[in-house]
Amino acid sequence: MNNEMICLRDKIGEVLCEFASKDDRIYVLDSDLANSLKILQFQEKYPKRFVEAGIAEASAMSIASGIASEGQIPFYVNFAIFVTGTAWTQLRQAAYANLNVKMIGTYVGMDNGPDGASHHANEDIALVRTIPNVKVLIPSNVKELREAIKIAIEHQGPVYIRVTRDVVPDVEFEEESKLGKSKIVEDLGNDFALIYEGTSAAIAYKSFETLKEKGYKGKLINIFSVKPIDEEFINNLASNVKGIVTVENHSILGGIGSRIAEILAQRTNHAPIAYVGVEDVFTESGNSTKVKEKYGLNIENIVSKVESVMK
């Protein structure tokens, strides 16, 4: 996969503007990060539907609830740690009411390397997926980002979209993204299944290539819809492959690896599973790639985990 690398975060504003041009119910809420989040163009085109809430994340989330209560579709776009962490009880209360609020969290996992552990959102999947009613989608390319936002607009209820600030290969899968469905990116055989969440697409692709070069024939899976998750698909996978490895730009506690384990642990027999992600630690400052490498997201770790589960 020698595709051009693109920053998915840079496309958020553009895609929201596309939908907003056809649907005047769409609002964007910001907490003083419109420039970093590349949503300034929305503010310029739709100033009345752009709500600058100031650096007040909790209140911004509740304002989104109020806007949704009037039949509109607010997207609260912010760093993942703020939209899922700082505003967690506000999000939970919105979800309890099943309000039509949409959250886009970017600077996820260790994407914001230099800012350090305070800003690394390694818990956002865990924080949102435990809340009833909230759907969780993780796009890995521009087409999936557009599809995730489309799904969010069409779905009545809260949706969290996890968008990487890092670069991802600009691939386009033909298959249309669907709520509750994962995607088989490449299927060479049943030696293993490597399951990644969209923000760690780049390292997952590279590791899959390395495994291919080593002669292993496995499957590369893009989880895409973390909630609802395609349980039947995961179960079938665990019946067919020799081993499963999950890759996530997130803590291994409560993320996609945990979610898959929750499904498989109910069975007597299933393929063994190993997890790649941040162990139960706080990270540190550094170049994003270097931080990710140090905290588990490196080819050697992924390949070695795959080899261990195939034994």
Place this chain on the structure above:
Amino acid sequence: MNIKELKLLANNNRKRIIDMVYLAQTGHVGGSLSVIDMLTAIYEIDVNFTSEKRSKVVLSKGHTTPALYAVLNSKGIIKDEEMSSFRKINSRLQGHPYTGTIKEVDATTGLLGQGLSIAVGMAIAKKNLNDNNNVYAIVGDGEMQEGQIWESLLQAAHYKLDNLILIIDYNKLSSYNDVNESMNLEPLVTKIKAFNFHTIEINGNNMEEVVNSLEEAYKIKDKPTAIICNTIKGKGISFMENNPKWHTGKISEEEYEMAMKELKEEEDRINNE
């Protein structure tokens, strides 16, 4: 509805509150009794359930559902036979306001501090949608200690939300203590005025003052209004008034009889005005 009729309705709503909390043997009676005059007036004057576009009420001090349910019962939205199901299993009448079971409840609340922000969002959307109705956020004085309230005070004023009316039920008692002893709010009116709100301070248990304050708020342009209602927790029931014990609690049969007797006497007094 004239002032006398509003007073009688508020008194009847007090009976409904006492009934509910007595039957449930749980519920927040004190703060429901302090806020009921304002809540009764708002729903009578400005909330038209038959209209698709209408004014909305966010009961941010969500623990005072007995007051909200009393009003909705008076409107026929909650049936008499449902009133005994408050806080019980399989009931529409959840402990805190929940839009999922009663569509006429305008906001799911309960976690203190969030309701004014929700009202800000409603008010922003209403302006964009050319909906000239109002949005009310009803906030408790203890709740004013929540940080999010001050975020939303900034935002409401920043957006010049003259369709937003903040009601502060200043009954001076929070869950067990004098609210200003647990964390001093004073000078409260000065602070809110400094946030660029139009402020009105009233006796929130005086129906004339309640109605006049709402009429004044409707005339204010380019800024939100805050009505600071000095009230008495447990208002209307002598042994509950200003007694922190009645923040939440069970009402015995004897206490129930006493409370209902006092409310009957008050009804007679209003009728003879």
